[in-house]
Amino acid sequence: MGILEVKGVNKRFGGLQALGNVNLSVTENTVHAIIGPNGAGKSTLLNCLVGKLIPDTGSVLFDGQSVLGRKPHEINQMGISRVFQTPEIFADLSVFENVLIPCFAKRDGAYRLHAFETIAAETDILGKAEKMLRDVNMWDKREMHAGALSRGDKRRLEMAMCLSQSPKLLLLDEPTAGMARADTNNTIDLLKEIKSRGNITMVIIEHDMHVVFSLADRITVLAQGSPLVEDVPENIKGHPKVKEAYLGEAAH
Amino acid sequence: MLGLGKKDLMFLLIVVLLTLTAPILLNPFPEGSAMAQFNAGYPDLMQRIAIFAIFAVGFNILFGLTGYLSFGHAAFIGVGSYAMVWMMKLLTMNILPGLILSIVMGGLFAVVIGYVSLRRSGIYFSILTLAFAQMCFNMAYSVLTPITGGENGLGPQIADPRILDAVNTSGSVPEVNLFGLSMRATYKMDLWGRLFQFNAGYYVCGILSVLMFYLALRIFRSPFGMMLRAIKSNQHRLNYTGLNSKPYMLAAFVISGMYAGLAGGLMAAMDPLAGADRMQWSASGEVVLMVILGGVGTMLGPVLGAGFIKYFENIFSKINDSVLHDWFSIFPKWLENLLVGILHPFVGQGWNLTLGVLFMLVVIFLPGGLIEGGQRIGRLFRRKPDAKGPAPASTPAE
Numbered sequence: 001m002g003i004l005e006v007k008g009v010n011k012r013f014g015g016l017q018a019l020g021n022v023n024l025s026v027t028e029n030t031v032h033a034i035i036g037p038n039g040a041g042k043s044t045l046l047n048c049l050v051g052k053l054i055p056d057t058g059s060v061l062f063d064g065q066s067v068l069g070r071k072p073h074e075i076n077q078m079g080i081s082r083v084f085q086t087p088e089i090f091a092d093l094s095v096f097e098n099v100l101i102p103c104f105a106k107r108d109g110a111y112r113l114h115a116f117e118t119i120a121a122e123t124d125i126l127g128k129a130e131k132m133l134r135d136v137n138m139w140d141k142r143e144m145h146a147g148a149l150s151r152g153d154k155r156r157l158e159m160a161m162c163l164s165q166s167p168k169l170l171l172l173d174e175p176t177a178g179m180a181r182a183d184t185n186n187t188i189d190l191l192k193e194i195k196s197r198g199n200i201t202m203v204i205i206e207h208d209m210h211v212v213f214s215l216a217d218r219i220t221v222l223a224q225g226s227p228l229v230e231d232v233p234e235n236i237k238g239h240p241k242v243k244e245a246y247l248g249e250a251a252h
Numbered sequence: 253m254l255g256l257g258k259k260d261l262m263f264l265l266i267v268v269l270l271t272l273t274a275p276i277l278l279n280p281f282p283e284g285s286a287m288a289q290f291n292a293g294y295p296d297l298m299q300r301i302a303i304f305a306i307f308a309v310g311f312n313i314l315f316g317l318t319g320y321l322s323f324g325h326a327a328f329i330g331v332g333s334y335a336m337v338w339m340m341k342l343l344t345m346n347i348l349p350g351l352i353l354s355i356v357m358g359g360l361f362a363v364v365i366g367y368v369s370l371r372r373s374g375i376y377f378s379i380l381t382l383a384f385a386q387m388c389f390n391m392a393y394s395v396l397t398p399i400t401g402g403e404n405g406l407g408p409q410i411a412d413p414r415i416l417d418a419v420n421t422s423g424s425v426p427e428v429n430l431f432g433l434s435m436r437a438t439y440k441m442d443l444w445g446r447l448f449q450f451n452a453g454y455y456v457c458g459i460l461s462v463l464m465f466y467l468a469l470r471i472f473r474s475p476f477g478m479m480l481r482a483i484k485s486n487q488h489r490l491n492y493t494g495l496n497s498k499p500y501m502l503a504a505f506v507i508s509g510m511y512a513g514l515a516g517g518l519m520a521a522m523d524p525l526a527g528a529d530r531m532q533w534s535a536s537g538e539v540v541l542m543v544i545l546g547g548v549g550t551m552l553g554p555v556l557g558a559g560f561i562k563y564f565e566n567i568f569s570k571i572n573d574s575v576l577h578d579w580f581s582i583f584p585k586w587l588e589n590l591l592v593g594i595l596h597p598f599v600g601q602g603w604n605l606t607l608g609v610l611f612m613l614v615v616i617f618l619p620g621g622l623i624e625g626g627q628r629i630g631r632l633f634r635r636k637p638d639a640k641g642p643a644p645a646s647t648p649a650e
Contacts (some may be wrong), residue, residue, distance in 0.1 A: 050492065076494035088492065092485040093478070101482050105494040113503055115476040116467075118255050122475070161493065203347050 001064075003028040003201050004049070004169060009058030011225075018044045019055065020225040026169075026218075031195060031202045033212045036222035037246055042205045043085065045222070046173055049203070050082050051075045057090055062169065073110050079168035083175055087154035089161070091147030098146050098157055099129040099164050106165040132164040136190065141145060152183035156190070163194060170194075172204040176211050188214050213237070221245060260469060263551070267465055271458040275448050282445040288390060289575070290567055295438060295451035296522075297566045301559045302457035303518045308542040309461075309468045310511020314504050315540070316549035319484035323378045323536050324385030328358040328509045330392060330531035332516025334400055337526045340408040344416035345426045347435070347456070347521040358365050358513015361388075366505035370498065373487075385536055385553065392528035405527035408532055428524055430456055435522060453522050460518065461555075464511060469551060471507070480504050494540065545614055547621030556622045559586030561607065568603035575599075 006024035010017070019041045026032045034042050047053040049060060051072045060067050067075050076082075092099050103125045108114070119126075133139045136156045141149065146157060155175065162170055175191070176184040188211055194200060195215070206212045212219065212233070217235045221228040224244035229236065236242055256264065270277065279293030292298070307329065315321055332354035339350035369380040392400040400406055408414075408425050420426055427434040435453035442448075471477045482490050483497050490497050520526045529535075538561065546557025576595055580588040598606045618624045 071496070072491040073494050073496045076492055082492055084492075086485060088489040090482045090485040090489060093481060097478055097482075100475075101478065101490070101495070102493045104479070110494060110496040111499040113476060113499075115471050115474050115503070115507070116255070117474055117476075118470075119473065119475055119478065121255075121256065166493065 002026045003063055004203065005059075005061040005155075006045075007059045007061075009045070009055040009060065011041075011048065011053065015200045017225050019048070022058070022222075022225070022227055024220060024227065024230075026201060026203060028201055029198060030217040031191075031204060031215050033204045033206060033219045034215035034222055035206065035209075035212055035219060039213065039224075040222040040245075041225040043173060044225075046082070046171055046203070046205060049075075049171060050080060054072045055092060076105070076165075076167075077110055080167070081162035081165055081167035083155075083162055083173060084157050084172040085173045085177060087151070089146045089154055089158050091145070093146055094142065095144050095146050095149070095157060096129060096133065096142035099132050099160055102161045102164045103128050103132075128164060132160050135163075136160045152179050152186075152198075153187055153189065155179065155183075155187065159187075159190065166200075168199075168201060169248075170200060170202045172206075174205055174207060176208050184208065184211065186249060191215055234243060255470060256473070260473065264462075264466060264469060265551075266435035267555075268462050270543055271302070274458065275454070279446050279448055283447050284445075289570060292563050292567065293448065295449055295454050297562065298454045299457045299518075299522045300449070300566075301562045302454065302461040303515050303522070304539070304542065304562055305555040306457075306461045306464045306518070307512055307515035307539055307544070308558040309465055310508040310515070311539045312478075312508075312543050312549065312554040313468055313471060313511070314508040316554075317472070317480035317484065318501060318504050320370075320373065320501065320505075321378045321540065322369075322381040322505070322508070323533065323540070324369075324381030324383070324388075325508065325512050325539055326533070326535035327365065327385040327388040328361055328512035329516035329519065329535060330388060330526070330528065331357045331361050331529055332513035332518075333514075333520040333526035334392075334406060335513070336517040336520035337406045337408065337524060338399075339411040340414075340428070340520075340524060342415065344414055345408070345428055346416070347428060347430050347517075350521060351460075351517045354513045354517025354520075355510045356513070357602050358516065359510040360511025361513075362506040363502070366502050366509070370501050370505065382533060385531055386533060387535075389528055389531040392531060400528060401526070403528070405525050407525040425524075426524070428453075428521055436635050442469065457518055457522065460514070464514070465551075465555070468511075472551060473494045476500070476503070541611060545611060545621055547623030550621070550623045553621050553623045564603060564607050564610075568599050568606055569601070571599040573600070 002025040004026040006022055008017055009022040011019040022045060036042055044053065048055045049067065051070050052068060054068055062078060062080060065078065067078065090101065100119065107125065130139065133142055136159065138153065138156060138160065141153065146154065148190065149157060159175070176187050179187065192203070192215065195202065204215065216233055218230065219233055221229045221236065221242050227240055228241050228245055275298065278298065279291045280288035281291050311325055334348035335354040335357040336347070339353050343349050365381060365384045369384065371375050372380060385623050393402060399542045410420065410423070410425055417426065427436060429435060435450050435456065437452040439448060439450040441450070442470070479495060479500050483500060487497050510618045516530065528581065541553045542557035545560060547553025573592060573596060574605065576592040577588060578597065583591065614621060
């Protein structure tokens with residue numbers, strides 16, 4: 001049994017069947033990529049995993065517990081973090097504060113009224129956030145407004161925010177979208193390093209095949225809301241059904 | 253010390269000094285001189301500035317940090333005032349129980365109003381709070397007359413029980429006091445041709461406002477304050493970071509409601525008559541003006557805004573045509589009449605026009621409020637580029 005079990009998930013938006021009977025099993029401590037052409041339902045599936053959408057039917061189990069109907073913060077507290085397609089950061093706060101907040105959330109839970117404590121006294125959290133920022137080479141930029149960062153840096157910051165919570169499952173929605181080649185390679189290296197440290201499962205949605213084939217242990221191909229194939233990367237390359245889904249031509 | 257950094261401590265110290273010496277600082281012009289009417293160092297105005305500073309600082313915790321604009325905070329002012337007067341009627345003319353009850357009542361009302369209103373955000377939140385405040389106002393004005401005194405207002409009477417006080421034989425309502433120190437007690441000092449008035453009521457308000465300022469400073473610098481700023485910045489991300497924004501919002505709302513409750517209590521303590529008009533929407537709007545005028549999300553901004561508006565309200569409304577004629581009497585008659593004619597709509601009854609124009613100028617040219625104006629002037633004098641670069645986001649105060 002995998003750490004994430006998606007069974008028979010259906011989701012309709014009006015007349016559009018966004019997801020049709022999706023089954024997915026993600027093994028612990030692996031990188032599982034979901035690929036597919038535009039409109040295949042990749043993001044819809046991800047939204048069902050984090051509580052943003054509730055599927056019409058089916059079940060999503062994380063660590064043996066259902067995530068359906070739970071609020072986003074509850075799902076995060078279970079150990080699922082998410083990197084969004086467009087970086088979601090606290091643009092008005094400093095880079096350092098951006099990392100402090102997830103550290104507090106990890107330690108104190110969903111809510112704690114620490115109105116008369118000072119941030120400066122929380123040495124363990126400050127240390128953890130500092131280490132995290134050094135890991136992603138952003139310590140020099142800690143005083144900057146996060147909104148003033150470049151797109152690549154915003155992405156790295158968002159990744160650092162997620163990783164500072166040491167999640168069991170990290171969901172990445174096109175982590176290299178809109179990045180320059182060099183930034184993409186940096187991101188791949190960063191993700192590889194995170195993977196090598198172990199104790200983390202990643203589900204990654206990506207268009208860039210270079211990224212997918214450098215990272216993924218298993219790949220699921222989604223087309224028109226349903227899984228087409230699921231296999232190791234070697235077998236996905238050149239798979240006739242995948243070609244068909246991407247190029248829209250009959251496979252021969 | 254006191255859980256503050258060195259810079260904040262200096263900052264607080266300056267505020268304490270300013271508060272303690274306000275009766276002197278606000279009286280710069282000699283008695284009887286033409287400028288004497290611009291003096292603000294009289295108890296009534298100073299009390300009002302201190303009280304509205306408390307109100308605005310508390311409002312800023314909600315509006316400045318979380319960005320949720322409440323249009324109903326006057327309801328808590330009213331509740332605090334009624335609580336204070338009822339304590340004066342039933343228990344004692346000592347203001348302490350009244351102050352405590354006004355904070356508690358402000359908090360309780362804020363829990364209820366906040367719980368419902370915070371189900372929505374943006375303009376809907378503002379409208380919900382406005383609706384609640386208007387409900388409170390109308391109820392206080394009509395059906396709740398036995399509790400609120402309706403349109404006559406509520407004030408302590410000679411015949412009230414006051415079970416903690418000694419039997420009243422004076423034949424008049426006893427003085428409002430704090431453990432025997434009358435709020436009206438004023439030590440007058442004639443010095444350098446100026447009359448300085450050190451009023452007990454002002455010092456009660458002033459010391460409380462410093463205390464409340466200190467608490468707000470702690471909240472701004474705390475992890476809780478950081479979460480509130482995160483709500484303003486990106487609530488979506490906050491939820492996906494494992495934090496439940498609802499209780500944070502409610503806590504901020506209740507804290508600011510308690511500030512407003514205290515301010516209302518103090519208002520009734522300084523002038524023991526509570527009326528329903530304190531809850532009207534114009535009173536809610538006034539605090540929004542104060543915070544925006546001073547600088548949203550800054551520490552000192554709301555205090556400046558409160559002082560600014562209350563000063564204008566009191567000083568400009570007192571200037572009438574005869575004062576204007578006095579000023580311009582050195583000019584030929586026709587020019588004097590022309591100048592008075594031009595300025596007439598801006599003074600006296602028309603002080604709101606002056607305030608409106610100033611408010612527009614500030615919002616258009618200084619979106620950061622008076623604080624931003626101060627910072628710009630400071631930069632002009634320094635001239636040298638700041639070695640630290642842009643101000644770090646972690647200290648949005650000053």
